[in-house]
Amino acid sequence: MSAQVIDGKAFAAKVRGQVAEGVSKLKTDHDLVPGLAVVLVGEDPASEVYVRSKGKMTVEVGMKSVEHRLDADTSEADLLAIIKSLNEDATIHGILVQLPLPKHLNEDLVINSIDPAKDVDGFHISNVGLLGTGQKSMVPCTPLGCLMMLRDHHGSLSGLDAVVVGRSNIVGKPMAQLLLGDSCTVTIAHSRTKDLPDVVRRADIVVAAVGRPEMVPGDWIKPGATVIDVGINRLDAPEKGEGKTRLVGDVHYESAAAVAGAITPVPGGVGPMTIACLLANTLTACCRANGLPEPEGLTA
Numbered sequence: 218m219s220a221q222v223i224d225g226k227a228f229a230a231k232v233r234g235q236v237a238e239g240v241s242k243l244k245t246d247h248d249l250v251p252g253l254a255v256v257l258v259g260e261d262p263a264s265e266v267y268v269r270s271k272g273k274m275t276v277e278v279g280m281k282s283v284e285h286r287l288d289a290d291t292s293e294a295d296l297l298a299i300i301k302s303l304n305e306d307a308t309i310h311g312i313l314v315q316l317p318l319p320k321h322l323n324e325d326l327v328i329n330s331i332d333p334a335k336d337v338d339g340f341h342i343s344n345v346g347l348l349g350t351g352q353k354s355m356v357p358c359t360p361l362g363c364l365m366m367l368r369d370h371h372g373s374l375s376g377l378d379a380v381v382v383g384r385s386n387i388v389g390k391p392m393a394q395l396l397l398g399d400s401c402t403v404t405i406a407h408s409r410t411k412d413l414p415d416v417v418r419r420a421d422i423v424v425a426a427v428g429r430p431e432m433v434p435g436d437w438i439k440p441g442a443t444v445i446d447v448g449i450n451r452l453d454a455p456e457k458g459e460g461k462t463r464l465v466g467d468v469h470y471e472s473a474a475a476v477a478g479a480i481t482p483v484p485g486g487v488g489p490m491t492i493a494c495l496l497a498n499t500l501t502a503c504c505r506a507n508g509l510p511e512p513e514g515l516t517a
């Protein structure tokens with residue numbers, strides 16, 4: 218068997234198109250422009266790339282984009298003051314602090330200082346609680362993107378066995394909540410799980426989000442299962458030339474694709490959906506802030 222490849226890049230382009238339509242309608246019907254502010258502290262090269270992409274795509278869908286680039290040694294007080302001003306700015310509907318933050322900054326404190334209604338990352342403790350109790354919330358972008366692709370592929374997810382490998386706050390835990398919300402039977406597995414290969418082998422849906430390159434091999438995958446690979450691991454690739462690197466996921470792609478029914482590649486799978494869902498969340502936040510109906514098909 219050779220798995221169907223779920224093209225996250227094409228899917229993300231479709232989602233951005235839907236967001237652009239929603240933005241244009243907001244402008245025409247209500248003279249509203251959604252605004253997204255991204256805050257980057259320090260010079261992490263990967264974060265620089267993601268923040269640049271976010272700004273560019275925000276403008277492409279017709280939204281207002283604001284960027285705050287701060288020195289790596291910015292104090293917590295200064296960062297909190299910027300977030301406070303963005304919380305109070307009526308032209309800004311979404312606020313995102315790019316992670317990871319430099320070590321001297323308390324990530325939880327910073328995230329929880331964002332107005333939960335503008336928390337388009339869905340990381341604020343209020344949004345975590347709302348999602349966990351099945352209430353309307355802002356949903357973290359990467360898991361939301363995975364859910365959209367799974368719904369598109371399967372139609373209904375009801376009754377399917379899903380295993381999420383990884384228990385991070387930004388992917389594993391919210392992913393599990395979303396799958397539960399769609400009536401999957403959900404297992405969260407992690408590094409201490411006993412008989413991990415057997416646990417994964419039971420799953421109709423495997424979401425790998427452990428941050429360990431190619432950790433899930435094909436012989437852990439049930440034939441026909443859907444595999445969503447959240448991992449983005451950069452490995453040295455001397456075979457491509459000196460100093461060159463290549464990206465791999467948390468799943469061993471070739472062996473898994475040989476048994477799975479469907480699989481997301483790395484790159485070009487879950488990654489592009491993260492930014493598309495950030496834009497979708499900003500549109501949703503703007504609609505909610507103005508008491509307007511939420512865009513269809515762009516929320517959980």
Ligand SMILES: Nc1nc2c(c(=O)[nH]1)N[C@@H](CN(C=O)c1ccc(C(=O)N[C@@H](CCC(=O)O)C(=O)O)cc1)CN2
Pocket residue numbers: 267313314315316317338358359449464483484485486487488489490491492
């Ligand atoms: N505040 C946040 N910080 C971080 C998040 C997040 O959702 N919110 N997620 C990641 C980084 N990230 C977005 O911020 C992100 C990661 C990867 C991609 C992506 O499109 N990846 C490409 C490959 C890109 C490459 O060549 O490196 C792909 O998978 O095809 C987009 C966004 C951590 N921080």
